Amino acid sequence: MTPEKLISIDRDHLIHPVSSWRDQEQFGPRILHSGHGTWLKDIHGKELLDGFSGLWCVNVGYGCKSVVEAATEQMARLPYATGYFGYASEPAITLAGRLAARAPGNLNRIFFSQGGSDAVDSALRFIRFYQHAKGTPERRHVIGLARGYHGSTYTGAGLTALAAFHRDADVPLSWQHHIPSPYAYRHPGDNNDAAVIAASVAALKAKVAELGPDKVAAFFCEPVQGSGGVIVPPKGWLSAMREACRELGILFVADEVITGFGRTGPLFACERENVVPDMMTVAKGLTSGYAPMGAVFLSEDIYTTIRDNTPPGVAVGHGMTYSAHPVSAAIGLAVLDLYEQGVLANGVKAGAHLASRLNTLADHALVGDVRISGMLAGIELVTDKKAKTKPDASLKIASKLARIGYDKGVLFRAFGDDIIGLAPPLCCSVEEIDILCDRLTAVLDTVADDANVRAALRQ
Numbered sequence: 001m002t003p004e005k006l007i008s009i010d011r012d013h014l015i016h017p018v019s020s021w022r023d024q025e026q027f028g029p030r031i032l033h034s035g036h037g038t039w040l041k042d043i044h045g046k047e048l049l050d051g052f053s054g055l056w057c058v059n060v061g062y063g064c065k066s067v068v069e070a071a072t073e074q075m076a077r078l079p080y081a082t083g084y085f086g087y088a089s090e091p092a093i094t095l096a097g098r099l100a101a102r103a104p105g106n107l108n109r110i111f112f113s114q115g116g117s118d119a120v121d122s123a124l125r126f127i128r129f130y131q132h133a134k135g136t137p138e139r140r141h142v143i144g145l146a147r148g149y150h151g152s153t154y155t156g157a158g159l160t161a162l163a164a165f166h167r168d169a170d171v172p173l174s175w176q177h178h179i180p181s182p183y184a185y186r187h188p189g190d191n192n193d194a195a196v197i198a199a200s201v202a203a204l205k206a207k208v209a210e211l212g213p214d215k216v217a218a219f220f221c222e223p224v225q226g227s228g229g230v231i232v233p234p235k236g237w238l239s240a241m242r243e244a245c246r247e248l249g250i251l252f253v254a255d256e257v258i259t260g261f262g263r264t265g266p267l268f269a270c271e272r273e274n275v276v277p278d279m280m281t282v283a284k285g286l287t288s289g290y291a292p293m294g295a296v297f298l299s300e301d302i303y304t305t306i307r308d309n310t311p312p313g314v315a316v317g318h319g320m321t322y323s324a325h326p327v328s329a330a331i332g333l334a335v336l337d338l339y340e341q342g343v344l345a346n347g348v349k350a351g352a353h354l355a356s357r358l359n360t361l362a363d364h365a366l367v368g369d370v371r372i373s374g375m376l377a378g379i380e381l382v383t384d385k386k387a388k389t390k391p392d393a394s395l396k397i398a399s400k401l402a403r404i405g406y407d408k409g410v411l412f413r414a415f416g417d418d419i420i421g422l423a424p425p426l427c428c429s430v431e432e433i434d435i436l437c438d439r440l441t442a443v444l445d446t447v448a449d450d451a452n453v454r455a456a457l458r459q
């Protein structure tokens with residue numbers, strides 16, 4: 001089919017996730033055709049360096065033969081096996097075992113979902129089951145962070161704290177609450193690490209006191225906030241929040257959908273601070289985006305409490321047709337092999353180079369803040385560095401960034417509030433990181449050269 005025909009069908013029929021339906025119909029899609037390593041090709045043959053790993057997921061890069069072979073072999077042998085009625089498949093069992101062995105602490109029990117949203121939704125359901133099993137059903141409130149993202153199911157969208165997901169959606173639900181995020185750059189007053197950490201701990205304690213100390217079930221957070229603008233909390237924040245939850249007697253849930261599988265360095269970001277959550281959600285890097293799959297890890301205590309308080313022969317009523325899908329699981333195993341055979345180590349090396357290159361961008365006229373954690377980075381743009389002024393919406397910086405980036409052959413995330421997100425594949429070479437940073441600098445220079453942007457800039 002010709003590109004023109006595809007574009008026309010897309011405009012007429014395909015609803016895109018989190019998009020302006022009007023813009024999508026007006027401008028049509030950019031159609032990707034193939035990928036290899038860190039590189040993508042669009043349908044017109046244009047080469048693009050993927051600085052965002054698709055949607056922070058293709059951690060091992062495109063076109064990995066071992067992953068394709070594992071999927072092909074599994075698909076030919078057994079493309080589907082239900083997990084219902086006691087059935088299972090070999091790859092799903094093996095993957096659960098290997099993940100449990102690598103997960104922090106006693107997060108030994110794993111429920112597979114199809115992605116991150118339903119992993120979060122599953123976690124919320126398991127929390128409910130757990131509170132009932134414990135005899136504390138009144139503990140129903142759940143607290144998240146401002147700017148947090150926890151997916152797009154009905155319940156997840158309410159725990160998410162981004163306006164687009166709440167508009168006309170009647171969420172957050174009455175039991176969902178948010179406290180300010182550990183956003184040092186825009187933290188009011190003193191913004192040193194200790195002050196930011198203390199403010200978060202105090203906000204959590206105050207929120208629990210306000211809702212009732214015996215009415216709160218759990219606190220959810222991303223170890224690094226991704227879709228909220230790559231907000232990297234100070235070192236020590238994660239462990240301080242984990243400790244506060246222990247003190248408050250509420251569950252601590254780490255949403256590692258982006259940070260899991262090497263994005264910040266180790267397999268799970270919690271490992272950096274020796275944090276053992278009560279529950280952990282993952283997706284994306286679990287299969288590196290080669291097939292849909294997510295997972296919820298439950299601590300032994302949560303699992304056994306639910307098990308022991310469910311009468312014999314009675315089902316724990318949560319499941320999906322594609323839970324523990326054998327092809328996704330076979331892909332997960334092949335991807336885990338790649339992580340352990342060098343991709344994680346390469347990510348650490350490439351991440352150090354990325355940090356050294358991006359830190360020099362702090363001097364750019366448009367750059368207010370650079371935030372980096374491994375192969376995850378955010379660059380916040382301002383028109384007045386001293387006053388930290390966000391660019392006026394009329395300048396349409398985000399759409400300029402995305403358009404110019406594409407023209408210059410580099411893909412990154414241009415968040416609506418003028419923050420650039422980077423998450424290159426962990427297989428990136430140092431040379432590819434240089435190309436990424438050179439092209440990104442050229443994009444920023446071009447935007448800064450726009451007459452209206454130049455007029456708005458205050459040095």
Ligand SMILES: Cc1ncc(COP(=O)(O)O)c(C=O)c1O
Pocket residue numbers: 115116117118120149150151152222226227255256257258283284294
């Ligand atoms: C932290 C976090 N949780 C949950 C999700 C939802 O995952 P999915 O898009 O696979 O449903 C995302 C997606 O970006 C995420 O970043």
